[in-house]
Amino acid sequence: MTIFTNARLIDPEAMTDEIGWLRVEGPMIAERGTGKPPMGESIDCGGLCLAPGIVDLGVKVSEPGERHKESFASAGRAAAAGGVTTMITRPDTMNAIDSPEVLEFVQRRAASDAVVKVKHMSALTKGREGREMVEIGFMRDAGAVAFTDCDHVVADTKVLQRALTYAKSTGALVIGHPQEPGLSNGAAATSGKFAALRGLPAVSPMAERMGLDRDLALIEMTNVSYHFDQITTARALPALERAKQNGFDVTAGVSIHHLTLNELDVGNYRTFFKVKPPLRSEDDRLAMVEAVASGLIDVISSMHTPQDEESKRLPFEEAASGAVALETLLPAAMRLYHAGQLTLPELFRAMALNPAKRLGLASGRLVEGAPADLVLFDPDAPFVMDRFTLKSKSKNTPFDGAKMQGKVKGTWVDGMRVFEG
């Protein structure tokens, strides 16, 4: 039994942020209150924030295939240091996680190596090639929490329609990447004056809305449970809002990079800022922040994508996309808190409660009976990010050298301490 005393409790369900205490009994939260804490072994939080551990929807661990970029052990350490207590991993590995056998392999690796909880997503089509659906029923039975081809858009609408129809019958959640693949083919930046000046191949932000519109029509046809991995442009929001109002089972996410950076950050062809979809305009960024505040966008995720130095030390067009973010998710999110744009309960609603709810997990809450997955952090502690201090094997963070605030002081998974800061 442990009692966290003098803690600023961030409850994303009740949307409260108040000083109190929390009693953990074994792997569960047993009791919570304000005022005088009960007697027992206690941890004095010194007024720092205690929140449900982050449930990060869309982490790439590069096993199988590219263990030199990230393993379950290194990703687990990075997650614990970043306050992430559950990683929902992506199937865009080499090979793709598209059969029960591969799924079993990663489950075994995760269980033996990672210090935090790991749930796995499956590819939607074999090899993420957009031709044949995977064994959705078997994969669900084997523990896949969602089905996605990640950034490979299923271009053949008939294939997608069948996969969604079938997924609906099994009750599976499908995650899609809203993008018109023909329009965005070869693009490295968002079209606009910055890309025009830099001479980079660019994609119109409209490509996202076109992809979204197609998928929404298919959702209407099939009634499948659907989540958009990343909505990043203002023009996609009205269609999303309408679909939600019409009662479809649809949710949406956004990456922390699209909430805290814009296209100008690419500056002089800095490849650590190359992500997919590409960074957007400042207007789009602000619209996304507002959509998270209003709840239209449900989930904030790290979209953790490890890349080694060699894949980034190339001309911008040739460089690989993606950024590591397990450890920078929380401090980057604190930028939005300190800017007065999002409250702490709003942030943890998007980073913990909503993704857990969407995947049917019990975590993400700070109430009696919930798993004791917790993060203790100081939202104000300042530091300068040095990418070589990251616990990830890959160091490709766009926040290298950035002044940030927000330090994790401790992370607990099922009541066990997995990180001490």
Added chain:
Amino acid sequence: MAFRQKHLLGIEPLHPDEITAVLDVAERYVDLNRQSEKHADALRGLTQINMFFENSTRTQSSFELAGKRLGADVMNMSMQASSIKKGETLIDTALTLNAMHPDLLVVRHPHSGAVDLLSQKVNCAVLNAGDGKHEHPTQALLDALTIRRAKGRLHRLNIAICGDVTHSRVARSNLILLGKMENRVRLVGPPTLVPQQFREFGCEIYDDMAEGLKDVDVVMMLRLQKERMDGGFIPSEREYFYRYGLDAEKLAHAKPDAIVMHPGPMNRGVEIDGTIADDINRSVIQEQVEMGVAVRMAAMDLLARNLRASREADKGVMV
């Protein structure tokens, strides 16, 4: 103000006074190049390496000649045939060359920003001879010198850049330079080949040649870059020539003394009518080539001065 750059990676980092400084030095080299004794010694003892990751005849020979006339040891490397094919990365190639102690690296590369990346890894002066669809600074400087000599000034002119702007690094460098020198720049071409975002930089954009050329002092034609296109941007070359090719009828909308420019190589009968290109009263296309050598001599001369000064300053300093 003197020319303070360590590299010439683009027009964007240049101050207007630095542009003027390059052009003024280039004027002197124009005179030198017209004499029978064409040698100077500004680059004596220095090594110049031309690295062209993309095919080029004109730019490469212009740089080669410029270096030789200034007394440098010039080496040409055709990168397409070399280690790039064996899988070496750009940075490794740069480091390999750097170990040979070059003083001037002239680089052309098919990707935007690649020359910039390379310049961060070497300790010599780097000249961008064209990177992807980004910049081609010496072309813009030679165009500026040509305009200044033909028009007597390089400010308050109306200049139309016509044709395939989207795929053109020449257009980007030119519109930045001409903007810095306070000219009015128009972009004229089919909307599929002219990025509308350039309007935000203060360019006027036209999709009609007659309107676009009305009362301009300079008509700058661009080559239709078929090799950079990934699909249909225009229906056919004959329709393109009919609507956007420069012929006498379209040129009649410009000022009577307007000059016609083209960075070469030309596609006669596609973007420009042969008789206009050959009209010595209107076309300054041959002069552009001449100015090219002079401007490249000037740019390398100025960079070499800065290089020598910084090496002098580093002498005796522990590094």
